[in-house]
Amino acid sequence: MRWTIPAAAAALAMLASGALAQSPSPSRLDDIISRGTLRVGMTGDYRPFTSLNKTTSSFEGFDVDMAQALGQALGVKVEFVPTSWPTMTRDFEAGAFDMAAGGVSITLDRQKKGLFSTALMREGKTPIARCADAARFDSLADIDKPGTKVIVNPGGTNERFARAHIKAAQIEVYPDNVTIFDQIASGHADLMMTDASETRYQQKLHPGVLCAVHPDKPFDFAEKAYWLQRDVALKAFVDQWLHIIRENGSYQATYDKWFN
Structure with a gap:
């Protein structure tokens, strides 16, 4: 097959455009x-x-x-x-x-x-409460009772978990995730359910006041x-x-x- 000059130029242009189309874009x-x-x-x-x-x-x-x-x-x-x-x-x-x-x-x-x-890391949601009350909140059934106040920070997996499992207890949304544990220590809330790593850390910050409840056996499975x-x-x-x-x-x- 003989190519004319215009046909050969057109073919080369098509090949070039195809190569450009297939070249990866910057990641x-x-x-x-x-x-x-x-x-x-x-x-x-x-x-x-x-x-x-x-x-x-x-x-x-x-x-x-x-x-x-x-x-x-x-x-x-x-x-x-x-x-x-x-x-x-x-x-x-x-x-x-x-x-x-x-x-x-x-x-x-x-x-x-x-x-x-x-x-x-692998962990899951578990309660943290005042040490004197920690034994009261071993299971979700123990927690989900009228008169219990569960505190949550808004918009994350902690609030989502609480709303999925708490029907009878009161859920209080507290906007400041930095001082939220002080609300438990002072008695304004009974407990918070959060990631096991955080309960261990807050227990260290509040020795003898706040206790992580079975952080080695959380209620669910999660990864960070x-x-x-x-x-x-x-x-x-x-x-x-x-x-x-x-x-x-x-x-x-x-x-x-x-x-x-």
Whole structure:
């Protein structure tokens, strides 16, 4: 078959356009490296994972140290973007940050909108109450009785769990997740059901006052991870980084700093 010059030029143009169409678009991982900044969404109200130091206006906690280590592995700076549990999904969908961190639980609703890294830790919801009353709240049936006041922070998995299981007891929504445990200690609420890691930490902060109720046997199963924008390259990098720091001991060192 003999090609005329115009036909050959047209064929080459078609091949070139096809090659361009098939070339991969830049990933979010590429964007992060190119801009030199990893944007991390944080609520700043969930110790020991994340807390906002109002004096210095800086974030502190386990996931803050982890995010800084991830930024170092990427060779970029880390920018912490304030968010809240009620607005986290909206902010995530708006692209306000590349990933959400700070004690974020894996849920199927969140999975629909992004990707999760490999799990950081496994736990579940369990009660924390005044030590003198802890034996009264061993089971959900013990908790879900008229006269019991269950306190929750708004917009997250704690409130969702309480509303799914509490029908007879009173549920009080308290907006400040930093001082919510003081409400239990002072007797304004009887208990809170939250992640086992948080009950252990708050028990350490309130020795002899607040007690975690069977944190080794929580009511349900949950895992914490980093909620990533839907980018396979970014997830692959974060997962590989997590694998390496678990093997070289730096993950355990960071964990021990904040939890042990």
